[in-house]
Amino acid sequence: MLEKIRENSQGLAAKIILGLVILTFALAGIGSYTNSVDTSVAEVNGEKISQADFEKAYQNQRNRMAQQYGDMFETLSSDANYMANFRKSVVESLINQALVDQASADMSIRVSDDRIKKTILEMPEFQVEGVFDNNRYLALINQAGFYQSSDFRDYLRVEMTRRQLTQGLVASEFSLPYQETQLTALQNQKRDIRFASISAKQFEQGVEVSDDEINDYYLANQSRFENQEKVKVDYIAIDVNDIAKTINVTDEDISTYYQENMANYRKEVQRRISHILIEISDDESAAQTQIQSIQDKIAKGEDFAQLAQELSADTFSGENGGDLDWFEAGIFGDEFDAAVLAMNEVGVVSDVVKSDAGLHLIKLTDYQAEEVQALADVKDELTEAVSKQKAQDKFFELQQTAAQLSFEIPDSLDDAANATGVEVATSVWLSRFGNPAPFDNAKLIDAAFSDMIIEEQLNSDIIEVTDSLAVVLRLNEYQPAQVKPLETVSEEIRTLLIAQKASDKAQAIADQLLTAFKAGEDISAQLTENGTSFTVKADVARYGSDVDASITREAFKLPHPIEGAISATSVNLSNGDLAIVEVQAVKAGESTSQANFAEQYSQQLAQFAYQNYVESLREEAKITQRSVVDTASQY
Structure with a gap:
């Protein structure tokens, strides 16, 4: 295939096309191709x-x-x-x-x-x-x-x-205590209510839906009747974990790896140090005199830690007797590091060391000699490491082989599969989201739905899903996204439109009854005519009652009932029915102490504060x- 591409690229037609492209760039300038339109959102x-x-x-x-x-x-x-x-x-x-x-x-x-x-x-x-x-x-x-x-x-x-x-x-x-008291009282408030649910289904009988209405709905809601785009792919997967099962590790391999990676099994010398620091100001001689005085005191047996606590300019370490923990090079400079590395006896104190920070006296407080783990003690660990390394090397080798053969023979995965020793597998139907592993990976799904796979029906490039898994895909079967024919969904639409018209009828009746009810009329007879009556519920709680959540939510939005006015509203229920809800009495809730309530309430206030802050930024922004x-x- 590559040879054929090279031959075709030498033809007269190819040269003419190439010449026109070069001429276009020469006349128009490359800038005209790189100056993109503003696509910002x-x-x-x-x-x-x-x-x-x-x-x-x-x-x-x-x-x-x-x-x-x-x-x-x-x-x-x-x-x-x-x-x-x-x-x-x-x-x-x-x-x-x-x-x-x-x-x-x-x-x-x-x-x-x-x-x-x-x-x-x-x-x-x-x-x-x-x-x-x-x-x-x-x-x-x-x-x-x-x-x-x-x-x-x-x-x-x-x-x-x-x-x-x-x-x-x-x-x-x-949050303040009075706010918590008010809020818990509101949460514990209870209400006496009554409600009547008007079934929408009773109005479906006799509802007529024309073919034109079905067609209009179908045309206006095409996306509701669309089959999702799906693809099924054949693939080969090269997995380090599978390769590792076939790797043979010899004692020579283990010994070589141990020698090459000795640093991983050697614990370097560790030194714990303390220091006393005297800063150098304008008068260096004064600093020298002070550090010499401290050095003399140490020589006479005075406690290093006590002197560090009293006299060191490094007050942070001074509080701990000058302790700097285990030594790490590069903090105070080369001279300081050299002095520490020359110390091998616990308790020894260095001569005066000068750094950019000032003058130091350094004491070695602990010393741990170098430790080397014997090969026999880490043989299992070494075996696993060598196996992984060999498997990784084989993985890269097979990956290159698969990439080359799937490109050179783009209409089949068999050659690449045979050369790498893996089998061609077939996926389940894949959609854009919600696929099983490894097809929950975005790179694989992008490739599966690409033009190369679907339109050109070629093998994909090698796709590195993770550091240990590489996959090549090709099309097995494709199901394009398409709108279902009207004849297959017309009954579904008819049922939906009938339910919608019935719900509209129930809404109209509920509105009429509510208007009459709030005007003080007795609507019991009308409710009976519509197959319902008032249900009375006392002490309904804001949360956790056995009343429909939509009714409870609206009941707690309604104002307190007062003499001469009815506190009522209509509610759309989740099943398409309508309800008329009245609040007859409101019972104050008790203020109770709840664990972590103050913290939870403060978090809510903080969330509101942040939202308000962002809103204020938006109001002032362009x-x-x-x-x-x-x-x-x-x-």
Whole structure:
């Protein structure tokens, strides 16, 4: 195939096309191709939010929703109105983030490099057996899409800066005892109510729906009747874990690995030190005199720790007798490090050492000699390490083989499978979201729904799912997204429209009855005519009652009943029925003490404060929103 491409590229037609492309660049200039149109989705105080930023946030939010709600979200995503609101919420969130970032910058809120480093070192995700592991750190951030450490540090800096601002707002909120008393009393309030539910289903009899109405609804709600796009793929998977099971490890392999990685099995010499620091001001001779005086006192037997506590300029370590814990090179400079490394006897005190910080006297307080783990003691660990290393090397070799053969023979996976010793497998039907592993990986799904797979029906490129798994895909079967024919959904639409008309009829009757009821009329007869009557419920609680939640919610929104006025309303129930609700009496609730209530209430207040703060930023900001490209079809 490659040879055929090379031959065709030498033809006259290819040369003419290439010449025209070169001529176009020469006349128009490369700049005309690189000057892109402004595709930003919003602009906040002159700062643009790009389409790329939106798509990244949109995809992340879709993934979170898909993981949380599964098939339910797939159903929701077929609703064009829902997805329009979904995209709008993503843009609003990005605007709020931009406003918070700008406010942080205006207030000079910063996060130091040292704090970033400390945070990374302490993150449990990057630790192995409680100790930071740089290889794990790099692997995880690469897997998350941060291909340089600086990218992840920049991301972390932004997140920590935002957190500083929000924590400053949150920490300032508190609740007062009287507020807690009022709130618990409201929560414990009870109401006597009565309600009458009007069934919508009783009005379905005799409701007529024309073919035109069905057709109009069908045309206006195409997305509701659309089959989701799906694909089934054949694939080969090269897995380090499978390769490791076939690896043979010899004693020679173990010995060689042990020698090459001796540093991993050697515990270096460790020195614990204390120091006394005298700072050098304008008069260095005075500092020299002072440090010499301290040195004389030590020579005469005075306690080093006591002198450090009384005289050291390093007050932080001085409080602990000058203790600097186990020695780490590079803090006080080369001369200081050299002095420490020359000390091998516990209790010895150095001569005066000069550094940029001042003059030091250093005492060795503990010493641990070098320890080397014997090969026999770590043989099992070495065997596993060698097996993994060999498997990883074989993995890269097979990965290259699969990549080459699947490209050179793009209409079959058999050759690549035979060369790598794996079998061609077939996936289940895959959709854009909610797939089983390994197809819950975005890179695999992007490839499965790509033009290369579906339109051109070629093998995919080799896809590195993780550091230990690589996959090549090709199309097995494809089901495009398409609207179901009207004839297959007409009865569904008819049933839906009948229910809707019946509900509208129930709503009209409920409105009429409510108007009469609030005017003081007795509507018992009309309720009976509509197959219902009032149900009386006493001491209904705000939460946890046996009354329909919609009725309870509206009952607690209604005003207290007063003489000469009826406190009532109508309610749409979740099943399509209607209800008339009246509050007859309100009973004050008792103020009770609840565990952690003050903390929970303060958190609610803090959340409201943050929302109000962001709203105030929005009111003062200059915000321009543009139409958002519909990315739903891309994912």
